[in-house]
Amino acid sequence: MDIPIQILVTGLTMGSMYALAAVGLSLIFGTLGMFNMAHGMFMTVGAYVVFSLASSLGLPMIGAVLVAMLTGALVGILTHLLIVRFMLTGTDFTTNVIVATAGLAILMEDVTLKMFGGYPYQQTVGVSGTFRIGGVVVSLQSLVILVVAMVCIGAVAWLLLKTRFGRAIRATAMNRDAARLMGVRTNTVFLQVMALAGALAGVAGLMISTVATLSPQMGGDPLLKAFVICVVAGLGNVWGAGVCAFGLALLEAAIGFYFGVRFGFPAMLILVIAVLIWRPQGLFGKEKVVRL
Amino acid sequence: MTMLLEARDVVSGYLNRPVLHGVSAQVSEGEVLAVIGPNGHGKTTFLRTLSGFLDFRSGEFSFAGKRLEAASVHARVEAGLIHVPQGDQLFADMSVQENLLMGAYLVSDPTLIAERLERVFTLFPRLKERRAQIASSLSGGERRMVGIGRGLMGDARLLMLDEPSLGLAPLLIEQIYTALAALRQEGYSFLMVEENPSRLMSFADRISLLDAGRIVWSGTTEEARQSKDILTTYLGGH
Amino acid sequence: MTGLQRHLGFGLLVVVGFAALPLVITERYMLGEIIVFFIWAMVAMNWNVLMGHAGVFSLAQLLFFACGAYGVAMSVTFLELSVWQAIPLAATFSAGAALLVGMACLRLTGAYVALLTYAIAATVHILIITETECFTLIRNNCQQLFGGSTGFSRFDDFGFRPLLRGNWVLGHYYVVLAAFALTIVAVVVIIHGRLGLAFRAIRDNVGYASSRGIDRKTYQVAAFAITAFLTGLAGGVYAAHFRFAGPSLFEFSTLMFVLAMVVVGGLGSTWGPLVGTGVILIVVEVSKEMGDARNLILGLALILFVMFLPKGLADGADRLMRKMTGRARRGTEEKPPQET
Structure with missing residues (x-):
């Protein structure tokens, strides 16, 4: 009984972090048609800003989450205002923006490295302590991660489904021209989406840093997983991304447990490729998105 | 005039x-x-x-x-100035009602929105029956009704x-x-x-x-x- | 003269020019730098064929480069082959790997391909750097099967040292130049030959192309495998020249390094990547002297070029020429290269 519980706990903790990253990534793709290669750096920056504020001022968990959100949102907004905005109407936007955000990623990574060095710092915020489920020791921080992720994703779902603001985002994603005909300022929507996704990424980065360490490259691994999750779900499918994040994290945890942690992700990737050969549009995607 | x-x-x-x-x-x-x-x-x-x-x-x-x-x-x-585009251009994954509400995106008074929604439903009673249905599953005629109805939701x-x-x-x-x-x-x-x-x-x-x-x-x-x-x-x- | 012949002629000029260069330049350091240029130019030119012409946005190019390098390193280390046998073997292995990846990924298009190829390359990278189990002991050191986080080094190279003594680097120079020349011929033939025509048809209207028997996936997989062979060849000669193959060859910053060459040079052109490779190598060299700003500059270059000059220097020069020579020459400039 303990093994399934252990896998479940690990899977849910990882799934929470992946979901935070993947939902934002998917939201950006769905609305702007943009694949954000710098999303991993959004996470990293969120974690580092909390780290520096917390080490000098001290921050409670809730404050740390807010700071991470604000930082991520700010980075998202700046990325849009300084780079993406100018490219949106150009030709080959999809590929060009991948190149531009990849460039941004390596630039930001380098800046982080120069500011903080490569030393793997320990995140200063976080709750300590453990509790037991059956024979499995679970850290309180895992629970915090799960709760924070659930609250954030729940809030995003509510925003998207129940508010006028969210309806405008969904409308823009579904049919940009029609949304403009309704009076939606799509440029503002793009900015809001970048802020929202950035905020989620910031939180994801903070959460990851509480269970791992801080390093300029810390965003790379979760970004990779978020990519794969988004592809499996069908690019731009926000709900699918949330579901797949947990599904794939549980799978990764199980494979990691039985075959060694190194193989968790590769096995997941092979599965993903198999899924795509069977359904090229992703598990939840629509046919038209990728064909031709 | x-x-x-x-x-x-x-x-x-x-x-x-x-x-x-x-x-x-x-x-x-x-x-x-x-x-x-x-x-x-x-x-x-x-x-x-x-x-x-x-x-x-x-x-x-x-x-x-x-x-x-x-x-x-x-x-x-x-x-x-409201443009009802060719081919309706509905929001495919939204319900009929949500599509109509998008038409009232710039209207902030909730009672006005409710009134206009009722008026669209009076004009096209079929839409009232289908208000919760997803737009992409509608027939061509129903889509046209949603398209026009959506145009009527704003201050046209x-x-x-x-x-x-x-x-x-x-x-x-x-x-x-x-x-x-x-x-x-x-x-x-x-x-x-x-x-x-x-x-x-x-x-x-x-x-x-x-x-x-x-x-x-x-x-x-x-x-x-x-x-x-x-x-x-x-x-x-x- | 057809576009193909014209470009082949230009390619010949380039190769002859480089072949004559050691008459003027004799310092070993400079020759070494030019060898590096050949190698990255090969990777960049192939990437441009794939991304700028075949419409496949692959982020696994450096993985195929690494396949070539690792192929050479491993067959020399474990199978005790000479590099001369190992290089073609490694390039073929690289093409085989690309065939597999291509068949899996190229059912998809656009951003999906970019993501999947990126994920595959990154996964292989992670698997290699986390490998700790020793496969054999070499010189009393643990040698992992795939080299672990340090990779392979100090295996046998081309064997020019006993032959040419102090001038061994010239041997390397001409071997790598030969590989470079082969790449130029192949790249020009692809871009300006029938394959390039098919790519253009697919880009213009994929539905129509397929109705005329040009199937997108088949052609793109073919392009994927051919360019991977040549990229693997570049990796092979890299390993043989530097006697090194390791995970740094295909880490993210190396990917960006070569991507910057392609983008700065000019996606979709024929010769742009050569220019791009030269420019980026020089810029990186200069940046070394001003504190290590390599990644910063690469990132900035990528962003700025994509924003302001998305077709790279090749297009920029073209437009400048057009502006200077006036509109009268426009007709000839824009004529498609296959005007036979």
């Missing part, structure tokens, strides 16, 4: 391909102007230029007393309809035009584009013929009926 929409010598088009070479149109308050003409000669481009999707290369455009040729799409919608003073009869069966065309006639009674003005003019003869006040990016004939519906040869030449007679 006061002038509501006035476009003068509009030149516009796509990157390397000018489509409109100086098109003018006027619609007075409560009037219906129909722009007809063969396919691919700029009718849709004209509407898209007026609603702000394409830039004016030259020409003037005023609506409800405001100069709008350089205004954003948003500003034109806010002024009450003039509706620009792009081929409201496109792809519909005669019975449904009849239904749509009955609804449009009711709206006309309520005082809406229309600028519509149609390829098939037969239904327009009893609906439009004036008709303009757009050919190769230019208005080649303009007159009242009555005049159009009398100079039938013009219509026959351009539209193969009806």
Whole structure:
């Protein structure tokens, strides 16, 4: 009984972090048609800003989450205002923006490295302590991660489904021209989406840093997983991304447990490729998105 | 009658391909102007230029007393110029009701929104039954109703309809035009584009013929009926 | 003269020019730098064929480069082959790997391909750097099967040292130049030959192309495998020249390094990547002297070029020429290269 519980706990903790990253990534793709290669750096920056504020001022968990959100949102907004905005109407936007955000990623990574060095710092915020489920020791921080992720994703779902603001985002994603005909300022929507996704990424980065360490490259691994999750779900499918994040994290945890942690992700990737050969549009995607 | 929409010598088009070479149109308050003409000669481009999707290369455009040729799409919608695009362009994964609510995106008064929703449902009772249905699962006629209904949810003073009869069966065309006639009674003005003019003869006040990016004939519906040869030449007679 | 012949002629000039260069330049350091240029130019030119012409946005190019390098390193280390046998073997292995990846990924298009190829390359990278189990002991050191986080080094190279003594680098120079020349011929033939025509048809209208028997996936997989062979060849000669193959060859910053060459040079051109490779190598060299700003500059270059000059220097120069020579020459400049 303990093994399934252990896998479940690990899977849910990882799934929470992946979901935070993947939902934002998917939201950006769905609305702007943009694949954000710098999303991993959004996470990293969120974690580092909390780290520096917390080490000098001290921050409670809730404050740390807010700071991470604000930082991520700010980075998202700046990325849009300084780079993406100018490219949106150009030709080959999809590929060009991948190149531009990849460039941004390596630039930001380098800046982080120069500011903080490569030393793997320990995140200063976080709750300590453990509790037991059956024979499995679970850290309180895992629970915090799960709760924070659930609250954030729940809030995003509510925003998207129940508010006028969210309806405008969904409308823009579904049919940009029609949304403009309704009076939606799509440029503002793009900015809001970048802020929202950035905020989620910031939180994801903070959460990851509480269970791992801080390093300029810390965003790379979760970004990779978020990519794969988004592809499996069908690019731009926000709900699918949330579901797949947990599904794939549980799978990764199980494979990691039985075959060694190194193989968790590769096995997941092979599965993903198999899924795509069977359904090229992703598990939840629509046919038209990728064909031709 | 006061002038509501006035476009003068509009030149516009796509990157390397000018489509409109100086098109003018006027619609007075409560009037219906129909722009007809063969396919691919700029009718849709004209509407898209007026609603702000394409830039004016030259020409003037005023609506409800405001100069709008350089205004954003948003500003034109806010002024009450509502474009119901060709092929409906619904929000495919939203319900009928959500689609309609998007039409009221710039309306902030909730009671006004509720009132307008009711009015759309009275106009198209079928939509009330299907209000929770996802738009992509609707039939062609129902989609058209949502498209027009969505246009009515905002503060429209003039509706620009792009081929409201496109792809519909005669019975449904009849239904749509009955609804449009009711709206006309309520005082809406229309600028519509149609390829098939037969239904327009009893609906439009004036008709303009757009050919190769230019208005080649303009007159009242009555005049159009009398100079039938013009219509026959351009539209193969009806 | 057809576009193909014209470009082949230009390619010949380039190769002859480089072949004559050691008459002027004799310092070993400079020759070494030019060898590096050849190698990265090969990778960049192939990437440009794939991304700028075949419409496949692959982010696994450096993985195929690494396949070539590792192929050479491993067959020399474990199978005791000479590098001369190992290089073609490694390039073929690289093409085989690309065939597999291509068949799996190229059912998809656009951003999906970019993501999947990126994920595959990154996964292999992670698997290699986390490998700790020793496969054999070499010189009393643990040698992992795939080299672990340090990779392979100090295996046998081309063997010019006993032959040419102090001038061994010239041997390397001409071997790598030969590989470079082969790449130029192949790349020009692809871009300006029938394959390039098919790519253009697919880009213009994929539906129409397929109705005329040009199937997108088949052609793209073919392009994927051919360019991977040549990229693997570049990796092979890299390993043989530097006697090194390791995970740094296909880490993210190396990917960006070569991507910058392609983008700065000019996606979709024929010769742009050569220019791009030269420019980026020089810029990186200069940046070394001003504190290590390599990644910063690469990132900035990528962003700025994509924003302001998305077709790279090749297009920029073209437009400048056009502006200077006036509109009269425009017709000839724009004529498609296959005017036979």
